[in-house]
Amino acid sequence: MAVRRTITGFSNPLVKFLRSLREKKHRKQERRFLAEGLRLLTDARECGIVPEILVMAIGRDPHPLLDALEDAVAAAGGDIVEMDVEILAKVTGKDNPQAVAGVFAEFDTRLATLDRAAAPIWLVAQALRDPGNLGTMLRTGDAVGAGGLILLDDCADPFSVEAVRASMGAIFTQKIVTARWDEFLPWLREGAGAQHGGQLVAASLRDPTDYREAPYAAPCFLMVGNESQGLPQAYEEACDLRVTIPMLGRADSLNAAVAGAVLAYEALAHLRRD
Amino acid sequence: MAVRRTITGFSNPLVKFLRSLREKKHRKQERRFLAEGLRLLTDARECGIVPEILVMAIGRDPHPLLDALEDAVAAAGGDIVEMDVEILAKVTGKDNPQAVAGVFAEFDTRLATLDRAAAPIWLVAQALRDPGNLGTMLRTGDAVGAGGLILLDDCADPFSVEAVRASMGAIFTQKIVTARWDEFLPWLREGAGAQHGGQLVAASLRDPTDYREAPYAAPCFLMVGNESQGLPQAYEEACDLRVTIPMLGRADSLNAAVAGAVLAYEALAHLRRD
Numbered sequence: 001m002a003v004r005r006t007i008t009g010f011s012n013p014l015v016k017f018l019r020s021l022r023e024k025k026h027r028k029q030e031r032r033f034l035a036e037g038l039r040l041l042t043d044a045r046e047c048g049i050v051p052e053i054l055v056m057a058i059g060r061d062p063h064p065l066l067d068a069l070e071d072a073v074a075a076a077g078g079d080i081v082e083m084d085v086e087i088l089a090k091v092t093g094k095d096n097p098q099a100v101a102g103v104f105a106e107f108d109t110r111l112a113t114l115d116r117a118a119a120p121i122w123l124v125a126q127a128l129r130d131p132g133n134l135g136t137m138l139r140t141g142d143a144v145g146a147g148g149l150i151l152l153d154d155c156a157d158p159f160s161v162e163a164v165r166a167s168m169g170a171i172f173t174q175k176i177v178t179a180r181w182d183e184f185l186p187w188l189r190e191g192a193g194a195q196h197g198g199q200l201v202a203a204s205l206r207d208p209t210d211y212r213e214a215p216y217a218a219p220c221f222l223m224v225g226n227e228s229q230g231l232p233q234a235y236e237e238a239c240d241l242r243v244t245i246p247m248l249g250r251a252d253s254l255n256a257a258v259a260g261a262v263l264a265y266e267a268l269a270h271l272r273r274d
Numbered sequence: 275m276a277v278r279r280t281i282t283g284f285s286n287p288l289v290k291f292l293r294s295l296r297e298k299k300h301r302k303q304e305r306r307f308l309a310e311g312l313r314l315l316t317d318a319r320e321c322g323i324v325p326e327i328l329v330m331a332i333g334r335d336p337h338p339l340l341d342a343l344e345d346a347v348a349a350a351g352g353d354i355v356e357m358d359v360e361i362l363a364k365v366t367g368k369d370n371p372q373a374v375a376g377v378f379a380e381f382d383t384r385l386a387t388l389d390r391a392a393a394p395i396w397l398v399a400q401a402l403r404d405p406g407n408l409g410t411m412l413r414t415g416d417a418v419g420a421g422g423l424i425l426l427d428d429c430a431d432p433f434s435v436e437a438v439r440a441s442m443g444a445i446f447t448q449k450i451v452t453a454r455w456d457e458f459l460p461w462l463r464e465g466a467g468a469q470h471g472g473q474l475v476a477a478s479l480r481d482p483t484d485y486r487e488a489p490y491a492a493p494c495f496l497m498v499g500n501e502s503q504g505l506p507q508a509y510e511e512a513c514d515l516r517v518t519i520p521m522l523g524r525a526d527s528l529n530a531a532v533a534g535a536v537l538a539y540e541a542l543a544h545l546r547r548d
Binding site: 043046047132136139140141142143144145166168169170173212245246247248249250251253254255257258261262265268269 | 317320321406410413414415416417418419440442443444447486519520521522523524525527528529531532535536539542543
Protein backbone atom coordinates (compact mmCIF):
# COMPACT_ATOMS: atom_id res chain seq x y z
CA MET A 1 0.00 0.00 0.00
CA ALA A 2 1.23 3.46 -0.85
CA VAL A 3 2.51 5.79 1.80
CA ARG A 4 0.59 9.07 1.74
CA ARG A 5 2.18 12.13 3.24
CA THR A 6 1.32 15.76 3.52
CA ILE A 7 4.05 18.37 3.61
CA THR A 8 3.44 21.93 4.70
CA GLY A 9 6.94 23.20 5.41
CA PHE A 10 9.58 24.48 2.98
CA SER A 11 12.34 22.94 5.09
CA ASN A 12 11.07 19.39 4.77
CA PRO A 13 13.91 17.09 3.62
CA LEU A 14 11.79 15.73 0.74
CA VAL A 15 11.30 19.26 -0.60
CA LYS A 16 15.05 19.77 -0.48
CA PHE A 17 15.58 16.41 -2.18
CA LEU A 18 13.14 17.27 -4.98
CA ARG A 19 14.73 20.65 -5.57
CA SER A 20 18.19 19.09 -5.57
CA LEU A 21 17.16 16.96 -8.57
CA ARG A 22 17.22 20.08 -10.73
CA GLU A 23 21.02 19.80 -10.51
CA LYS A 24 22.99 17.21 -12.43
CA LYS A 25 25.35 16.48 -9.55
CA HIS A 26 22.48 15.43 -7.31
CA ARG A 27 20.72 13.48 -10.06
CA LYS A 28 23.87 11.43 -10.64
CA GLN A 29 24.35 10.89 -6.93
CA GLU A 30 20.76 9.80 -6.34
CA ARG A 31 20.32 8.10 -9.72
CA ARG A 32 16.91 9.72 -9.87
CA PHE A 33 15.32 12.36 -12.07
CA LEU A 34 12.31 14.64 -12.03
CA ALA A 35 9.52 14.83 -14.60
CA GLU A 36 6.83 17.46 -14.37
CA GLY A 37 3.30 17.86 -15.63
CA LEU A 38 0.29 15.60 -15.91
CA ARG A 39 0.83 14.93 -19.60
CA LEU A 40 4.42 13.78 -19.17
CA LEU A 41 3.58 11.60 -16.17
CA THR A 42 0.66 10.10 -18.07
CA ASP A 43 2.95 9.31 -21.00
CA ALA A 44 5.24 7.54 -18.55
CA ARG A 45 2.38 5.58 -17.01
CA GLU A 46 1.09 4.50 -20.42
CA CYS A 47 4.62 3.23 -21.14
CA GLY A 48 4.43 1.22 -17.91
CA ILE A 49 6.81 3.50 -16.04
CA VAL A 50 5.59 4.86 -12.70
CA PRO A 51 7.33 7.39 -10.48
CA GLU A 52 8.71 6.28 -7.16
CA ILE A 53 7.35 9.47 -5.66
CA LEU A 54 4.31 11.36 -6.93
CA VAL A 55 3.98 14.96 -5.76
CA MET A 56 0.76 16.95 -5.98
CA ALA A 57 -0.78 20.16 -4.63
CA ILE A 58 -3.18 20.19 -1.71
CA GLY A 59 -6.56 21.44 -2.89
CA ARG A 60 -5.99 20.55 -6.55
CA ASP A 61 -8.92 20.04 -8.87
CA PRO A 62 -9.75 16.37 -9.48
CA HIS A 63 -8.74 14.91 -12.86
CA PRO A 64 -9.30 11.37 -14.13
CA LEU A 65 -5.70 11.14 -15.42
CA LEU A 66 -4.45 12.19 -12.00
CA ASP A 67 -6.58 9.48 -10.40
CA ALA A 68 -5.10 6.93 -12.79
CA LEU A 69 -1.64 8.13 -11.88
CA GLU A 70 -2.31 7.89 -8.16
CA ASP A 71 -3.70 4.38 -8.59
CA ALA A 72 -0.65 3.29 -10.56
CA VAL A 73 1.78 4.70 -8.01
CA ALA A 74 -0.19 3.14 -5.17
CA ALA A 75 -0.24 -0.22 -6.94
CA ALA A 76 3.51 -0.07 -7.41
CA GLY A 77 4.05 0.74 -3.75
CA GLY A 78 5.36 4.24 -4.39
CA ASP A 79 5.07 7.38 -2.30
CA ILE A 80 2.23 9.83 -2.81
CA VAL A 81 2.95 13.23 -1.36
CA GLU A 82 0.74 16.28 -1.14
CA MET A 83 2.11 19.71 -0.44
CA ASP A 84 1.05 23.34 -0.29
CA VAL A 85 0.81 24.97 -3.70
CA GLU A 86 3.52 27.46 -2.72
CA ILE A 87 5.93 24.66 -1.83
CA LEU A 88 5.16 22.72 -5.01
CA ALA A 89 5.85 25.90 -6.98
CA LYS A 90 9.32 25.97 -5.44
CA VAL A 91 9.90 22.41 -6.59
CA THR A 92 8.57 22.75 -10.13
CA GLY A 93 9.43 26.40 -10.68
CA LYS A 94 5.87 26.90 -11.88
CA ASP A 95 3.09 28.79 -10.18
CA ASN A 96 0.42 26.32 -11.20
CA PRO A 97 -1.85 24.62 -8.66
CA GLN A 98 -2.48 21.83 -11.20
CA ALA A 99 1.24 21.10 -11.21
CA VAL A 100 2.28 17.55 -10.56
CA ALA A 101 5.73 16.05 -10.48
CA GLY A 102 7.26 12.62 -10.22
CA VAL A 103 10.60 11.21 -9.18
CA PHE A 104 11.82 8.39 -11.44
CA ALA A 105 14.74 6.01 -11.17
CA GLU A 106 17.27 6.74 -13.92
CA PHE A 107 17.30 4.20 -16.73
CA ASP A 108 20.23 1.93 -17.43
CA THR A 109 22.16 3.76 -20.15
CA ARG A 110 24.98 1.29 -20.73
CA LEU A 111 25.74 0.46 -24.35
CA ALA A 112 25.63 -3.25 -23.54
CA THR A 113 21.90 -2.96 -22.85
CA LEU A 114 21.13 -1.77 -26.40
CA ASP A 115 19.54 -4.27 -28.80
CA ARG A 116 20.40 -2.91 -32.24
CA ALA A 117 17.94 -5.23 -33.95
CA ALA A 118 15.05 -3.66 -32.03
CA ALA A 119 14.62 -0.79 -34.49
CA PRO A 120 15.66 0.19 -38.04
CA ILE A 121 16.84 3.68 -37.03
CA TRP A 122 18.95 4.93 -34.11
CA LEU A 123 19.96 8.52 -33.50
CA VAL A 124 23.46 9.33 -32.31
CA ALA A 125 24.55 12.69 -30.91
CA GLN A 126 28.13 13.68 -30.23
CA ALA A 127 28.90 16.29 -27.55
CA LEU A 128 25.43 17.79 -27.89
CA ARG A 129 25.32 20.58 -25.30
CA ASP A 130 21.81 21.96 -25.46
CA PRO A 131 19.26 20.01 -23.40
CA GLY A 132 16.46 21.37 -25.60
CA ASN A 133 18.15 19.92 -28.71
CA LEU A 134 18.63 16.64 -26.89
CA GLY A 135 14.97 16.43 -25.89
CA THR A 136 13.92 17.41 -29.41
CA MET A 137 16.02 14.57 -30.84
CA LEU A 138 14.30 12.11 -28.50
CA ARG A 139 10.94 13.45 -29.67
CA THR A 140 11.95 13.07 -33.33
CA GLY A 141 13.26 9.57 -32.64
CA ASP A 142 9.89 8.57 -31.23
CA ALA A 143 8.17 9.99 -34.34
CA VAL A 144 10.33 8.12 -36.87
CA GLY A 145 10.13 4.85 -34.96
CA ALA A 146 13.77 4.99 -33.89
CA GLY A 147 14.93 2.74 -31.10
CA GLY A 148 16.69 5.40 -29.12
CA LEU A 149 19.37 8.01 -28.79
CA ILE A 150 23.05 7.27 -28.24
CA LEU A 151 24.90 10.10 -26.56
CA LEU A 152 28.62 10.14 -27.35
CA ASP A 153 31.27 11.96 -25.38
CA ASP A 154 30.28 14.89 -23.21
CA CYS A 155 26.60 15.58 -23.93
CA ALA A 156 23.96 17.47 -21.98
CA ASP A 157 22.21 15.36 -19.36
CA PRO A 158 19.19 13.59 -20.87
CA PHE A 159 17.62 13.48 -17.41
CA SER A 160 17.65 17.24 -16.88
CA VAL A 161 14.24 18.83 -16.43
CA GLU A 162 14.72 20.76 -19.70
CA ALA A 163 15.61 17.69 -21.79
CA VAL A 164 12.80 15.63 -20.26
CA ARG A 165 10.33 18.43 -21.00
CA ALA A 166 11.53 18.97 -24.60
CA SER A 167 11.26 15.21 -25.23
CA MET A 168 7.47 15.50 -24.79
CA GLY A 169 7.34 12.04 -23.27
CA ALA A 170 9.83 10.40 -25.63
CA ILE A 171 12.25 10.04 -22.71
CA PHE A 172 9.97 7.14 -21.71
CA THR A 173 9.75 5.50 -25.16
CA GLN A 174 13.27 5.91 -26.48
CA LYS A 175 16.24 3.88 -25.25
CA ILE A 176 18.95 6.22 -24.02
CA VAL A 177 22.60 5.20 -24.09
CA THR A 178 25.65 7.15 -23.01
CA ALA A 179 29.01 5.99 -24.36
CA ARG A 180 32.43 7.16 -25.37
CA TRP A 181 33.30 7.07 -29.07
CA ASP A 182 36.08 4.57 -28.44
CA GLU A 183 33.63 2.11 -26.97
CA PHE A 184 30.77 2.87 -29.39
CA LEU A 185 32.67 2.27 -32.62
CA PRO A 186 34.07 -1.17 -31.62
CA TRP A 187 30.61 -2.12 -30.34
CA LEU A 188 29.07 -1.13 -33.68
CA ARG A 189 31.66 -3.08 -35.67
CA GLU A 190 31.70 -6.19 -33.50
CA GLY A 191 28.07 -6.74 -34.46
CA ALA A 192 29.31 -7.51 -37.97
CA GLY A 193 28.70 -11.17 -38.65
CA ALA A 194 26.36 -12.65 -41.20
CA GLN A 195 24.86 -9.18 -41.32
CA HIS A 196 26.53 -5.84 -40.71
CA GLY A 197 26.43 -4.53 -37.18
CA GLY A 198 24.98 -1.24 -38.21
CA GLN A 199 25.41 1.48 -40.79
CA LEU A 200 26.94 4.67 -39.42
CA VAL A 201 25.75 7.78 -41.28
CA ALA A 202 26.62 11.45 -40.91
CA ALA A 203 25.92 14.66 -42.74
CA SER A 204 29.24 15.78 -44.17
CA LEU A 205 30.95 17.87 -46.78
CA ARG A 206 33.67 15.23 -47.26
CA ASP A 207 33.10 12.89 -50.18
CA PRO A 208 29.37 13.01 -49.68
CA THR A 209 26.38 11.38 -51.34
CA ASP A 210 23.17 13.36 -51.90
CA TYR A 211 21.07 12.60 -48.81
CA ARG A 212 18.03 11.96 -51.02
CA GLU A 213 19.84 9.25 -53.02
CA ALA A 214 21.90 7.54 -50.33
CA PRO A 215 21.65 3.75 -49.73
CA TYR A 216 20.40 3.77 -46.13
CA ALA A 217 20.37 0.32 -44.53
CA ALA A 218 18.93 -0.88 -41.22
CA PRO A 219 20.02 -0.75 -38.49
CA CYS A 220 20.95 2.77 -39.51
CA PHE A 221 22.79 4.95 -36.97
CA LEU A 222 22.34 8.63 -37.84
CA MET A 223 24.95 10.80 -36.18
CA VAL A 224 24.99 14.55 -35.56
CA GLY A 225 27.77 16.57 -33.96
CA ASN A 226 28.25 19.30 -31.44
CA GLU A 227 26.29 22.55 -31.98
CA SER A 228 29.30 24.71 -32.70
CA GLN A 229 32.08 22.30 -33.70
CA GLY A 230 30.18 19.69 -35.69
CA LEU A 231 31.59 16.17 -35.79
CA PRO A 232 35.32 15.54 -35.37
CA GLN A 233 36.92 14.59 -38.68
CA ALA A 234 37.85 11.10 -37.42
CA TYR A 235 34.21 10.40 -36.59
CA GLU A 236 33.10 11.43 -40.07
CA GLU A 237 35.78 9.31 -41.65
CA ALA A 238 34.68 6.26 -39.68
CA CYS A 239 31.17 6.53 -41.13
CA ASP A 240 29.87 4.00 -43.67
CA LEU A 241 27.99 6.73 -45.44
CA ARG A 242 28.54 10.48 -45.61
CA VAL A 243 25.58 12.38 -46.97
CA THR A 244 25.10 15.99 -47.93
CA ILE A 245 22.03 18.07 -47.16
CA PRO A 246 21.60 21.10 -49.45
CA MET A 247 22.68 24.39 -47.86
CA LEU A 248 21.55 27.07 -50.29
CA GLY A 249 22.07 30.11 -48.09
CA ARG A 250 24.89 31.75 -46.21
CA ALA A 251 25.08 29.31 -43.33
CA ASP A 252 27.06 26.09 -43.59
CA SER A 253 25.09 24.05 -41.09
CA LEU A 254 21.65 23.37 -39.66
CA ASN A 255 20.59 23.29 -36.04
CA ALA A 256 21.73 19.88 -34.77
CA ALA A 257 18.23 18.63 -33.92
CA VAL A 258 16.96 19.83 -37.30
CA ALA A 259 19.79 18.08 -39.17
CA GLY A 260 19.03 14.87 -37.27
CA ALA A 261 15.34 15.13 -38.13
CA VAL A 262 15.89 15.81 -41.84
CA LEU A 263 18.22 12.78 -42.03
CA ALA A 264 15.91 10.60 -39.94
CA TYR A 265 12.84 11.29 -42.06
CA GLU A 266 14.81 10.67 -45.24
CA ALA A 267 16.20 7.37 -43.95
CA LEU A 268 12.73 6.36 -42.79
CA ALA A 269 11.24 6.95 -46.26
CA HIS A 270 14.01 4.86 -47.88
CA LEU A 271 13.80 2.02 -45.38
CA ARG A 272 10.01 1.79 -45.70
CA ARG A 273 10.25 1.77 -49.50
CA ASP A 274 12.90 -0.95 -49.68
CA MET B 275 33.71 59.89 -39.70
CA ALA B 276 32.81 57.56 -36.88
CA VAL B 277 32.47 58.80 -33.35
CA ARG B 278 34.76 56.86 -31.05
CA ARG B 279 33.98 56.77 -27.38
CA THR B 280 35.34 55.01 -24.33
CA ILE B 281 33.05 54.10 -21.47
CA THR B 282 34.35 53.13 -18.06
CA GLY B 283 31.27 53.52 -15.84
CA PHE B 284 28.33 51.18 -15.35
CA SER B 285 25.94 54.09 -15.00
CA ASN B 286 26.65 55.50 -18.45
CA PRO B 287 23.37 56.07 -20.33
CA LEU B 288 24.60 54.05 -23.31
CA VAL B 289 25.22 51.04 -21.08
CA LYS B 290 21.69 51.37 -19.76
CA PHE B 291 20.37 51.73 -23.30
CA LEU B 292 22.20 48.60 -24.46
CA ARG B 293 20.95 46.58 -21.52
CA SER B 294 17.40 47.83 -22.07
CA LEU B 295 17.44 46.24 -25.54
CA ARG B 296 17.31 42.83 -23.91
CA GLU B 297 13.66 43.65 -23.19
CA LYS B 298 10.98 43.60 -25.86
CA LYS B 299 9.26 46.73 -24.56
CA HIS B 300 12.40 48.78 -25.05
CA ARG B 301 13.22 47.21 -28.41
CA LYS B 302 9.78 48.18 -29.72
CA GLN B 303 10.10 51.68 -28.29
CA GLU B 304 13.56 52.25 -29.74
CA ARG B 305 12.98 50.20 -32.90
CA ARG B 306 16.47 48.81 -32.38
CA PHE B 307 17.85 45.35 -31.53
CA LEU B 308 21.04 43.85 -30.25
CA ALA B 309 23.19 41.20 -31.94
CA GLU B 310 26.19 39.70 -30.21
CA GLY B 311 29.34 37.95 -31.26
CA LEU B 312 31.92 38.49 -33.99
CA ARG B 313 30.48 35.78 -36.19
CA LEU B 314 26.96 37.19 -36.14
CA LEU B 315 28.17 40.74 -36.77
CA THR B 316 30.37 39.51 -39.60
CA ASP B 317 27.38 37.73 -41.15
CA ALA B 318 25.51 41.01 -40.97
CA ARG B 319 28.36 42.94 -42.55
CA GLU B 320 28.70 40.44 -45.38
CA CYS B 321 24.98 40.93 -46.02
CA GLY B 322 25.62 44.66 -46.23
CA ILE B 323 24.03 45.42 -42.86
CA VAL B 324 26.15 47.39 -40.38
CA PRO B 325 25.29 48.21 -36.79
CA GLU B 326 24.55 51.80 -35.84
CA ILE B 327 26.63 51.26 -32.72
CA LEU B 328 29.52 48.81 -32.40
CA VAL B 329 30.56 47.92 -28.85
CA MET B 330 33.89 46.28 -27.99
CA ALA B 331 36.08 45.58 -24.98
CA ILE B 332 39.05 47.72 -24.08
CA GLY B 333 42.21 45.64 -24.34
CA ARG B 334 40.72 43.07 -26.71
CA ASP B 335 42.95 40.95 -28.92
CA PRO B 336 43.15 42.20 -32.49
CA HIS B 337 41.23 40.22 -35.14
CA PRO B 338 41.02 40.89 -38.88
CA LEU B 339 37.24 40.39 -38.88
CA LEU B 340 36.93 42.92 -36.07
CA ASP B 341 39.00 45.38 -38.09
CA ALA B 342 36.72 44.84 -41.08
CA LEU B 343 33.73 45.47 -38.85
CA GLU B 344 35.20 48.66 -37.44
CA ASP B 345 35.99 49.91 -40.92
CA ALA B 346 32.45 49.19 -42.10
CA VAL B 347 30.86 50.96 -39.14
CA ALA B 348 33.19 53.90 -39.55
CA ALA B 349 32.42 54.10 -43.27
CA ALA B 350 28.70 54.11 -42.51
CA GLY B 351 29.13 56.89 -39.97
CA GLY B 352 28.16 54.73 -37.00
CA ASP B 353 29.32 54.88 -33.40
CA ILE B 354 32.26 52.82 -32.20
CA VAL B 355 32.33 52.40 -28.45
CA GLU B 356 34.91 50.74 -26.25
CA MET B 357 34.18 49.74 -22.69
CA ASP B 358 35.70 47.87 -19.77
CA VAL B 359 35.37 44.11 -20.08
CA GLU B 360 33.28 44.02 -16.89
CA ILE B 361 30.80 46.51 -18.30
CA LEU B 362 30.59 44.72 -21.64
CA ALA B 363 29.90 41.51 -19.73
CA LYS B 364 26.89 43.24 -18.16
CA VAL B 365 25.63 44.17 -21.60
CA THR B 366 26.16 40.82 -23.30
CA GLY B 367 25.65 38.60 -20.27
CA LYS B 368 28.89 36.83 -21.21
CA ASP B 369 32.20 36.91 -19.42
CA ASN B 370 34.23 37.00 -22.60
CA PRO B 371 36.76 39.73 -23.36
CA GLN B 372 36.41 38.93 -27.07
CA ALA B 373 32.73 39.77 -26.85
CA VAL B 374 31.45 42.30 -29.33
CA ALA B 375 27.94 43.58 -29.80
CA GLY B 376 26.09 45.76 -32.24
CA VAL B 377 22.91 47.79 -32.20
CA PHE B 378 20.87 47.49 -35.38
CA ALA B 379 17.80 49.29 -36.63
CA GLU B 380 14.84 46.93 -36.76
CA PHE B 381 13.85 45.86 -40.24
CA ASP B 382 10.57 46.79 -41.85
CA THR B 383 8.33 43.79 -41.15
CA ARG B 384 5.16 44.92 -42.91
CA LEU B 385 3.50 42.38 -45.17
CA ALA B 386 3.30 44.94 -47.97
CA THR B 387 7.11 44.89 -48.23
CA LEU B 388 7.21 41.17 -49.08
CA ASP B 389 7.89 40.19 -52.70
CA ARG B 390 6.47 36.67 -52.98
CA ALA B 391 8.18 36.10 -56.31
CA ALA B 392 11.59 36.56 -54.72
CA ALA B 393 11.82 32.93 -53.53
CA PRO B 394 10.15 29.56 -54.16
CA ILE B 395 9.66 28.80 -50.44
CA TRP B 396 8.45 30.91 -47.54
CA LEU B 397 8.07 29.73 -43.96
CA VAL B 398 5.06 30.77 -41.92
CA ALA B 399 4.75 30.40 -38.15
CA GLN B 400 1.58 30.96 -36.18
CA ALA B 401 1.76 31.99 -32.52
CA LEU B 402 5.23 30.49 -32.16
CA ARG B 403 6.27 31.27 -28.60
CA ASP B 404 9.80 29.96 -28.27
CA PRO B 405 12.48 32.38 -29.53
CA GLY B 406 14.86 29.44 -30.05
CA ASN B 407 12.34 27.77 -32.37
CA LEU B 408 11.88 31.05 -34.19
CA GLY B 409 15.61 31.53 -34.71
CA THR B 410 15.97 27.90 -35.79
CA MET B 411 13.24 28.41 -38.42
CA LEU B 412 15.13 31.43 -39.78
CA ARG B 413 18.28 29.31 -39.96
CA THR B 414 16.43 26.52 -41.78
CA GLY B 415 14.88 29.06 -44.13
CA ASP B 416 18.32 30.32 -45.07
CA ALA B 417 19.47 26.75 -45.73
CA VAL B 418 16.58 25.82 -48.03
CA GLY B 419 16.77 29.08 -49.96
CA ALA B 420 13.53 30.38 -48.52
CA GLY B 421 12.75 34.06 -48.86
CA GLY B 422 11.82 34.62 -45.26
CA LEU B 423 9.62 33.92 -42.27
CA ILE B 424 6.10 35.25 -41.84
CA LEU B 425 5.04 35.47 -38.20
CA LEU B 426 1.30 35.27 -37.72
CA ASP B 427 -0.60 36.36 -34.64
CA ASP B 428 1.22 36.58 -31.33
CA CYS B 429 4.70 35.13 -31.91
CA ALA B 430 7.93 35.49 -29.96
CA ASP B 431 9.94 38.56 -30.90
CA PRO B 432 12.29 37.78 -33.82
CA PHE B 433 14.57 40.58 -32.60
CA SER B 434 15.14 39.11 -29.15
CA VAL B 435 18.74 38.24 -28.34
CA GLU B 436 17.79 34.53 -28.15
CA ALA B 437 16.08 34.44 -31.55
CA VAL B 438 18.85 36.43 -33.21
CA ARG B 439 21.44 34.05 -31.74
CA ALA B 440 19.55 30.88 -32.72
CA SER B 441 19.18 32.21 -36.28
CA MET B 442 22.97 31.97 -36.67
CA GLY B 443 22.99 35.01 -38.92
CA ALA B 444 19.85 34.15 -40.88
CA ILE B 445 18.13 37.13 -39.25
CA PHE B 446 20.18 39.16 -41.76
CA THR B 447 19.41 37.04 -44.84
CA GLN B 448 15.76 36.16 -44.33
CA LYS B 449 12.93 38.63 -44.81
CA ILE B 450 10.87 38.83 -41.62
CA VAL B 451 7.21 39.77 -41.71
CA THR B 452 4.74 40.09 -38.87
CA ALA B 453 1.06 39.97 -39.73
CA ARG B 454 -2.34 38.95 -38.48
CA TRP B 455 -4.03 35.96 -40.11
CA ASP B 456 -6.89 38.13 -41.33
CA GLU B 457 -4.48 40.32 -43.26
CA PHE B 458 -2.17 37.51 -44.40
CA LEU B 459 -4.82 35.31 -46.02
CA PRO B 460 -6.38 38.09 -48.17
CA TRP B 461 -2.87 39.22 -49.14
CA LEU B 462 -2.00 35.67 -50.22
CA ARG B 463 -5.21 35.30 -52.23
CA GLU B 464 -5.16 38.73 -53.86
CA GLY B 465 -1.94 37.71 -55.58
CA ALA B 466 -4.03 35.28 -57.62
CA GLY B 467 -4.06 36.50 -61.19
CA ALA B 468 -2.50 34.80 -64.17
CA GLN B 469 -0.61 32.70 -61.61
CA HIS B 470 -1.70 31.75 -58.14
CA GLY B 471 -0.66 34.07 -55.36
CA GLY B 472 0.94 31.34 -53.37
CA GLN B 473 0.30 27.80 -52.19
CA LEU B 474 -0.47 27.55 -48.48
CA VAL B 475 0.65 24.23 -46.99
CA ALA B 476 0.38 22.80 -43.49
CA ALA B 477 1.05 19.51 -41.79
CA SER B 478 -2.32 18.15 -40.76
CA LEU B 479 -4.29 15.08 -39.84
CA ARG B 480 -7.36 16.40 -41.71
CA ASP B 481 -7.77 15.02 -45.21
CA PRO B 482 -4.03 14.91 -45.71
CA THR B 483 -1.73 13.93 -48.57
CA ASP B 484 1.50 12.03 -47.86
CA TYR B 485 4.10 14.78 -47.48
CA ARG B 486 6.46 12.83 -49.78
CA GLU B 487 3.93 12.75 -52.62
CA ALA B 488 2.34 16.16 -52.35
CA PRO B 489 2.22 18.57 -55.34
CA TYR B 490 4.23 21.46 -53.89
CA ALA B 491 4.17 24.58 -56.08
CA ALA B 492 6.15 27.82 -55.84
CA PRO B 493 5.74 30.21 -54.19
CA CYS B 494 5.05 27.67 -51.49
CA PHE B 495 4.12 28.96 -48.02
CA LEU B 496 4.82 26.28 -45.39
CA MET B 497 2.95 26.94 -42.16
CA VAL B 498 3.53 25.55 -38.68
CA GLY B 499 1.46 26.26 -35.58
CA ASN B 500 1.91 27.07 -31.94
CA GLU B 501 4.09 24.70 -29.89
CA SER B 502 1.30 23.37 -27.70
CA GLN B 503 -1.91 24.11 -29.61
CA GLY B 504 -0.85 23.50 -33.20
CA LEU B 505 -2.68 25.41 -35.94
CA PRO B 506 -6.28 26.56 -35.44
CA GLN B 507 -8.69 24.43 -37.47
CA ALA B 508 -9.76 27.39 -39.63
CA TYR B 509 -6.14 27.99 -40.65
CA GLU B 510 -5.71 24.36 -41.67
CA GLU B 511 -8.93 24.44 -43.63
CA ALA B 512 -7.81 27.53 -45.53
CA CYS B 513 -4.71 25.69 -46.78
CA ASP B 514 -4.33 24.66 -50.42
CA LEU B 515 -2.56 21.51 -49.35
CA ARG B 516 -2.64 19.55 -46.12
CA VAL B 517 0.15 17.03 -45.80
CA THR B 518 0.84 14.31 -43.30
CA ILE B 519 4.25 13.51 -41.84
CA PRO B 520 4.56 9.96 -40.44
CA MET B 521 4.28 9.78 -36.66
CA LEU B 522 5.18 6.22 -35.77
CA GLY B 523 5.55 6.59 -32.02
CA ARG B 524 3.45 7.70 -29.10
CA ALA B 525 3.60 11.43 -29.76
CA ASP B 526 1.22 13.11 -32.18
CA SER B 527 3.42 16.03 -33.16
CA LEU B 528 6.97 17.15 -33.84
CA ASN B 529 8.80 20.13 -32.43
CA ALA B 530 7.54 23.11 -34.47
CA ALA B 531 10.94 24.02 -35.92
CA VAL B 532 11.58 20.36 -36.79
CA ALA B 533 8.20 20.03 -38.53
CA GLY B 534 8.95 23.18 -40.52
CA ALA B 535 12.35 21.84 -41.55
CA VAL B 536 11.07 18.40 -42.61
CA LEU B 537 8.40 20.09 -44.75
CA ALA B 538 10.81 22.68 -46.14
CA TYR B 539 13.40 20.12 -47.26
CA GLU B 540 10.70 18.00 -48.84
CA ALA B 541 9.23 20.95 -50.72
CA LEU B 542 12.72 21.99 -51.80
CA ALA B 543 13.44 18.55 -53.29
CA HIS B 544 10.15 18.59 -55.21
CA LEU B 545 10.53 22.14 -56.50
CA ARG B 546 14.10 21.48 -57.67
CA ARG B 547 13.02 18.28 -59.43
CA ASP B 548 10.07 19.84 -61.25
